[in-house]
Amino acid sequence: AAPIGIGTSPASSWTGRSDSTLSIDGGRETNNSFLVNGIETRNSRFGSAGIRPSADAIEEFSVQRSTFGAEFGRSSAIINTTIRAGTNELHLAVFEFLRNRNFDANTFFANRAGSRKPAFTQNNFGTAVGGPVVAPFYNGKDKTFWFFNYEGFRQRQANTATALYPSPAQMAGNLADDSWGTGIFPLSSALCQANPKSSKCRDVIDPTNGLAFPGNVIPGSRLDPIVQKQLP
Known part of the structure; x- marks a missing residue:
């Protein structure tokens, strides 16, 4: 198995960014290629993934290292992601990941100070839908498809400070x-x-x-x- 390390890029110490990066086979984080449908999306300055598709939009992904074809020759490791496409049937997926203070425990310092849990609401939601292209003048079954994906993130959080x-x-x-x-x-x-x-x-x-x-x-x-x- 390929040894893969996940962490914060050393570049964050001078850029102030905290992008998640990969170190594969001991290589530098900036030596990876992040391909989406075969197109390079790597951030040329920071070496991180330039496009991060929603999980519901990913058909498959692969990690290639050391030995691969010449078309992948510029990097020491390739993370290749394929985006889903529509099918002959209409498919719809909807998701919602909810966190709020009713589900979370109070913080240590708020407990010690006798304070109630601070206001907190986090919503991570989205949808993925796809199917054939159908119009009065065209039937795309077995030929032409469409796919749409959206993911949203909303967070409203209050902080408790003690002094x-x-x-x-x-x-x-x-x-x-x-x-x-x-x-x-x-x-x-x-x-x-x-x-x-x-x-x-x-x-x-x-x-x-x-x-x-x-x-x-x-x-x-x-x-x-x-x-x-x-x-x-």
Whole structure:
């Protein structure tokens, strides 16, 4: 079997793209040919597939490597895809792949914060239909066929973000208030004496004299009244 690796092209590190690519027999991702009905569709800059047909539009595909005819001679590996055609009978296929928050679990961080699942709706849908060309003046049975395929993707998603915010007492100057779990304790406090390496232990320094504010409380007279009016 041909060893095939699927991953992100190294080119994504300098292009900012994250196209899925193939490494076949240890060759470079840019050395592959992606043929659709025999026509080269490879992206000449990034080496990825230029056309990605819907799964319902594919009749068959093959991966050729190392030994193949001269018509495929420019690449080390060939991914050849054949698109479906119509038949003498009318055939229709419709699909819908649905995801939403009613089917999905909540995220770890939203659970920990006690938040509900964020809004999420994803629809991947499409159709494939084909048959003979029939007109008042022409019957294409056994001769001429048509085929149509469409695939759509819609996603509406909200993101849950968690953060630590200062408590009202902290916004009033008492930075040691820990009612919201955001307190900054002076190094002389009992908590910091028992846990000197705690991330919550730090003296708040007065920039005018280089000394710590007593108890990490900034006097109200030192707070900007304009900023105070903007706080919730």
